[in-house]
Amino acid sequence: MTFSRIAVKTQPYEWGRFGLNSKAGQLAAADPSVVIDAKTPYAELWMGTHPNAPSLLWGSSTPLKAALTEANLSPAVSARFAGDLPFLFKVLSIEKALSIQAHPDKKLAESLFARFPTVYKDSNHKPEMTVALTDFEALIGFRALVEINANLLKYPEFAAVIDETVRAHFAASVNSSEVEQKKALKALFKSLMERDAGIVASQIRTLVTRLSSSAHAVGTTEELLVRLDSQFPGDVGIFCALLLNYVKLAPGEAIFLAANEPHAYISGDCVECMAASDNVVRSGLTPKFKDVNTLVEMLTYNNGPAESQILKGDPYQNSLTSFLYDPPIEEFSIVRTTLPASASESFKGVEGPSILIVTSGNGTIVAPQDGVVKTHDAGLGFVFFVGANVEITLTAGSEEFTAYRAYCV
Template identity: 45%
Template sequence: MKAAPVFKITPTIQEYDWGKPGLSSKVAQFATAAGLAGFSVKESTPYAELWMGTHTKSPSLVSSTSEPLGAYLSKNPSFIGEAVAHKFHVTDGNLPFLFKVLAIQKALSIQSHPDLATAKVLHADHPDIYKDPNHKPEMALALTPFTALCGFLPLPIIAKYLSVTPEFAALVPTAIAERFTSLSTSSTPTGLEEKQALKDVFSAVMTADEAEFKAQLTKLVDRYAAGKVHEEELSVKELVLRVNEQFPGDIGTFCVFLLNYVQLQPGEAVFLGAGEPHAYISGDIMECMANSDNVIRAGLTPKLRDIPNLVSTLTYAAAPPTKHKVQPSPFRGTAHSTLYDPPIPEFSVLQVVVPAGEKERHPPIQGPSIAIVTEGSGQVSWGLSGDNLDLGEGTVVFVGADVEVEFTAGDAKFVVHRAFVEA
């Protein structure tokens, strides 16, 4: 009997300290609603991530057989598609992307992800830390109000913080600060000199003497708590106090004066390519990335910090936060689907919002996809014989390459997020 090209898969749950506890987490909500086998909510447990994919750390399973998804796809290569398999050198049924739900209560680490060449070197040199040789460009699509630090601030804003925030300025040697300030109004903010000046400031902060930066952070927090805030600092005051409360005495707090503070509403998205520093602060998101778990960390974390590699691999491309926003677009003549298409080949994401009782047909997509119901219930159907599956909140399905599908809403709004790849 020929295998069905659309089938349910069972995602996996990751519990990290920064996750939202109990049913306040979208991860726990989806797992509970979908009746995830063996899952029982504990209100004090931080449910941080729901993984949907084939990554070897925590692969999804075919729900009907409990077989690892990658193993199943290796036996059914047509579900990945010849063109995608060739372009991305797919072996063992391993998908080019990893799809996640994140529920963030505490700030994630100050981090970046390596490019492909760097990932291969890091994996070869430190396979116990960097466990795969792949890069990890990623996109975050907000399900709830979401905040994050994303990419370096424009140079004039950093220079302004150096002039009005003495605790921050104290971590940067005078010569470095003066050179940076002199270049901060340059007409070529991403020129070689400007990038080097920004790198020098960032490196000085991240490698500052521990006793010195802790003393300065105490002064900063005490000043803000006393309400002594310069006008230029008002937008980050509460963030500084929040992050310091979560990670007392951590150098990562000073990154507030170096990185863009982004606040997204549901349906808005940001993309972070290789070498872009970032830290997610709060909210629930859909996250999609190349199939990797490589993270270079430097602050706001109890995990290993690799400051030398972080400093040496960043792009130092200072820009407003709009640089990182993904502009959605219509999807191939559909009425209820929005495409989020970042500038990398490994993945794109669709947000499908079908009104009660209506249908949404997706034309065949050249490669494989994974979809999760994030609100409501309905049905997905495919094929000439009208094969179908009932879908409820939290249900995850795999859709094979070149399969036309139709989503039908029940008696309420039906929302599906679908990640896919094409050659």
């Protein structure tokens, strides 16, 4: 198999957008066997071979994984990743904030899986990249220490849940060495995470009551704090919004989330790609298990403005219409192609496997299938597996056409 449309599956997590308000739901509706329910949250659309929602070859019950060969993966990818896709490709549609979390590196993932296999269900790491499809909000990485210190002064309720000695040491560390800054930040985060939940909830009630007495523009820190409390009343993760960078992405902008870095998605639709793992260490904005000790110890405590983490993509193969998001890992890269109406673009074969999804418009893909070059319909929500070294041509229909392609070489 060199090229095939694939059938993909959705996940109805409670934080997702409902029905056709969800981009994941809209794209899933490309499958005529899928009936979109207005009362169901369509949080994620999964594309790949992960056992929790494996893709199938279109029109059959054959799992995509069963059709993978050394030839369509490439000998190099097949050997490195045990004959499987090394990435999981997704579309996320977020109505309600996801948990404050981080993903373990490979060494920690192996340790967590060995010790707690019912919680951490595989031994792989999970670096991930997100590209916004709509306006998108997230918390990523720790703010600069001077900014955190300013928030401690601006929001007395935040300061009240931090141990006084820890807070004083943190304030004194703002202009110290990087090593001392990270130690002070770790102590501050640990103090917050270990504070009695009743005290935290009481201070959040005071904070939100105070902030709610005035109107705040959408997208300000004050509005975000009130909004998060409406979703997770009294949760310690609300204070994390004063520790982590709050970023707003425009469509086409991306963030890369390395191992052991804190983050949370707040709202919007995106494509996301990650190493094939489901390992998450949580600490707030969630009713799920919070592994506070592990999270406190695993984080890098890197800190500073988030602007350098926002990626806009680089031209792909000297193209004017395709842009590459290339994280510093071996499992995946992403290409975004946006074609004007009736325009075409041809691509040389990628040296490894890829999965492509049409996220707006309609068009066609010219690609070989069963030894014959064919023209395939490529409508909104159509998803394709493209084997290694397969050349393809994308052509837009009567309107702008956008496709995202995740690949490994």
